[in-house]
Amino acid sequence: MNVKYGIAKAGIKPSGDYDILIVKFPESVYSLYLTQNSLAAAPVIYDRMVSQLNDTVEAFVVNSGNANAATGEKGFENAQKMAELVAEEFDIDKDQVLVFSTGVIGVQLPMNKVEKGIKQAVQNMKELDIKQASKAIMTTDSFPKYYQTKGEIEGKEFFIKGIAKGAGMIHPNMATMLAFIFTDVKIDKETLDKATKLVVERTFNSIDVDGCESTNDSVLFVATGDSEVEINQENKVYFAKKLYEVCLELAKMIVKDGEGATKLIQINVHQAQDKEEAKFIAESIALSNLFKTAMFGNDPNWGRILSAIGQTHLDIDFSKVKLFLGDFLLYSGEPVEFDRKEATNYMKNNKEITVDIYLERGEEDWTYYTCDLTYKYVEINAEYTT
């Protein structure tokens, strides 16, 4: 996989850790997903424009420690300047460079530091090491997030490697979440777009930490085409499945690392009329503070789950609904007897909890990942800038 990376400690993060990442690859097709938040950060606005002009990309730069959001015209100029600096270093067109930022909102980038950091990172470009690269994009993350897999088509191997960051402001339509996924397959933009759209919807757009959508969320897929594997009508489903594997692992890491989280909770909604409904219901549960605190308290409080389903205002017939917590049936059209002590023990003894809802309305399902709401979440977020 012909992907090179360079990192630098530019001094944007007060901690002095790595805060600049540059990734360089041959002219590649790509798919890009950006936040829907109307307070889009400067780099998001910049990338949105560039991506409408170009179907290929050759490099991108990420800074952590400063989101370059709510920074007005000056912020936009700075995002553009970052692209220019990188383009100059590699002697490529500046429209071939994407820009990403994450960190504090509302502070202008220290451009002298950024410039030095970019020059420094470019000095020492190496074969992509996803562990090292993922460290340079961390903010409140407690661990670096990276994952890779390989696939085989007609005896030829291909790779998919991904890195991500994110722990707070995590909510669908993404979050202060950045994810970069690389593959060496040959694929046309239309097929890549279709495959990634499907995958993003089921992974990065089906996770929640705190219901708060960010200004900087971005997911980038780059297909360099330097393997011998060509994605076509025959094998595209297999490729999408492999992509899904990588994105799901990265997305779950973000939820596991959710600020203050002690549990990863998987909510499976079954037998919905359509996918949208299944997702809407799963999301309503995932977002409920009462559900999230009950999970923290190891409380098999199915009333809060049903009530969160009801908050969708859909005409659910609750006399047909079944609700499982792990293997425990808690509700089956009416409250059922269950071993409360055992159910509580299941919650106490597992870091990954599943909730299964059967609606008996149709055949569609959706899975959503969330975490519990804890004292630590309040602590982290009550004391972020002070």
Added chain:
Amino acid sequence: MNVKYGIAKAGIKPSGDYDILIVKFPESVYSLYLTQNSLAAAPVIYDRMVSQLNDTVEAFVVNSGNANAATGEKGFENAQKMAELVAEEFDIDKDQVLVFSTGVIGVQLPMNKVEKGIKQAVQNMKELDIKQASKAIMTTDSFPKYYQTKGEIEGKEFFIKGIAKGAGMIHPNMATMLAFIFTDVKIDKETLDKATKLVVERTFNSIDVDGCESTNDSVLFVATGDSEVEINQENKVYFAKKLYEVCLELAKMIVKDGEGATKLIQINVHQAQDKEEAKFIAESIALSNLFKTAMFGNDPNWGRILSAIGQTHLDIDFSKVKLFLGDFLLYSGEPVEFDRKEATNYMKNNKEITVDIYLERGEEDWTYYTCDLTYKYVEINAEYTT
């Protein structure tokens, strides 16, 4: 005001406190607002049916300690039985009795206790004492919620008296919130409906504690007509303003008593294109866990406020937005210098905080009330049933 009440300790609440309230009045016009949650509790389903059949009401009964929600057919029968028991005692038609419940979800009502409680409460009916009556409907409330005012029209006095309960599961379209408001004016149902709809939208439907809408939310307005004041075209605005005063005070008490809350936060959105937009934006801020934790941490974190506005996905021009925290201008099209220490002190030293957003898009405004998200909220809700 010809309104009588009776209370009883029926033993539904484990604490042994008052848990039955009966209120009796002459055949009166009324307006009733019930939860939109599709997991509507049995009494809500019952009241919804009864209120479609009758334009008048003569009594209602409330039990606390058990929500009679997610209780199926049996639950509905029990709600109906409560109405019948009260109707028998007063020798009135059972369709003239409304039923309300609040408390734990998913447990059948102990009907022998309920029956005894109703008989006991009826034994000792007295002139309405809103302080005493409000105590009988409390659940997790830390203080009883009641308020009264009087008005004068053409030299004649009228009264409005209200009681409410609620501290958690508080979210628009109401919450585990009950409110009962009585007035002695003469008014036709259509005018009462119009006035109360307006008022409910700006009060009980503009408060949030935890984003969680409940299965039992109900607001009832009763107009007994036993004063000499007649509400007509001329004075209806004055009457609505008085009603608003009572409902706003009760709604604010609910937010102040929000589980674990240390602050009441008033969010005023100004200069929106229309009322819906103003409310949508105010609500997005009020619901943000990141905003609510920042308020708890006395952190003037305007980035989280702007980001919550952006989460509406409206095409806001942030270069025109102004944001005040109390008297401190924090953002004016771009980040502005402000005295962070003084702003933090303002938050530390006040139990009521205001946030003002100016959008420069139009002339409509909306006010929303919310509270902070604290360790105590997590504690209360992680340990509710265990």
